[in-house]
Amino acid sequence: MAPSRFGAPALERGIAILELLAESPSGLRTEELAAALDLPRSSAFGLVRALHGLGWLDRDEEGRNLLSLRLFTLGVHAAERFDVQRAAAPHLRDLRDRLGLTVHLAVPAGDDRVVYLDKVDGPGIVRFDTYVGKQVDAHLTAVGKALIAELPADRLEATIARVGLTRGTDRSPATVAALQAQLAEVRARGYAVEDQEEVEGVRCVAATIGGYEQPAIAAIGCVGLTRNVPDEQIPQIAAEVIRAAGEISAQLGGR
Known part of the structure; x- marks a missing residue:
């Protein structure tokens, strides 16, 4: 080899x-x-x-x-994420239609990254550099921050010590303390915001699917240019994202 x-x-x-x-x-x-x-x-x-x-x-x-059949069991667990995809698909389209934004569905890829499982492009000519199967650093995305906010602090710190904190822009969290402060806000308000931390001029708002009664298994997020996701509209966008995430969770037997 x-x-x-x-x-x-x-x-x-x-x-x-x-x-x-x-x-x-x-x-x-x-x-x-x-x-x-x-x-x-x-x-x-x-x-x-x-x-x-x-x-x-x-x-x-x-x-x-x-x-052995033990591998089949692993495959069954891996396939559960596609149940999430099927359940989420109509809600992603509904969010796109309601908000006019691109919508992502993402699942964890370890404790430091997420992978996009589905994407519905928003109207207009703007297209974001994301695609189904793409992996990204969790701390640079709203879907990722929504997911890692549920990790125990010591587990997150151990992960960061191992892989480090990459930076997409000057707005990216540069220290463990800065990231932990962001994640505390995520837990307090029930949704995550990524404000030009991966790409200048782009914002995203996300919430988890599952959680509370069971660990989060996925997250959905709406992404747009900053002019389409102004600060004053973030609470309204977040409310729609949380509503959709809750409906998907209910379908899957979650919250």
Whole structure:
């Protein structure tokens, strides 16, 4: 295999074994895995033994390794976010029609990033540099701040210590204290605002889906140019976003 890209060679090799077996429904013997992935036989046997012990692999009567149903369970959990997408879709369109803004649906991608799961462009010719599948730093977006506001403080601080605080503009939070102050405001008012912190001239207002009775599983946000999201209209926009988020949560059995 190629040298480790992320400083975790054993983990990368284990994932490579799982991905190769996903493409081999009839299974592969351990020596076949070693050859296909250019792994030392001893390493391959050790990794396969660990994956069996952890419940990620099964073995058939002929000694071939197969993916276990435990991976299916993970897939089911991953698919739950697409239930969110289906439930949210009409509400995103409704928000776009009510407010004339672009609307995003995002889900966590770890504790420091979010990924856009859906997007409905606003009217007019302005288009924002976002797309389904794009990952962005959580602390630079309203959808991200709405989500990480629910993280325990020590967990957030540990994440920031590990990955740092990137800055999009001079308005971006530059310290843990500055970000924590923003997140305290999010918790107090029930919605997040991103004011030209990722891109100059762009504002976003967001609220979480889920939460309170269960952890937040997603967030929706309305984004527009500052002239279309003036300070005096933010409470009105936030009320619409919170209403939509609450309706989606109710559909999913949340709030």
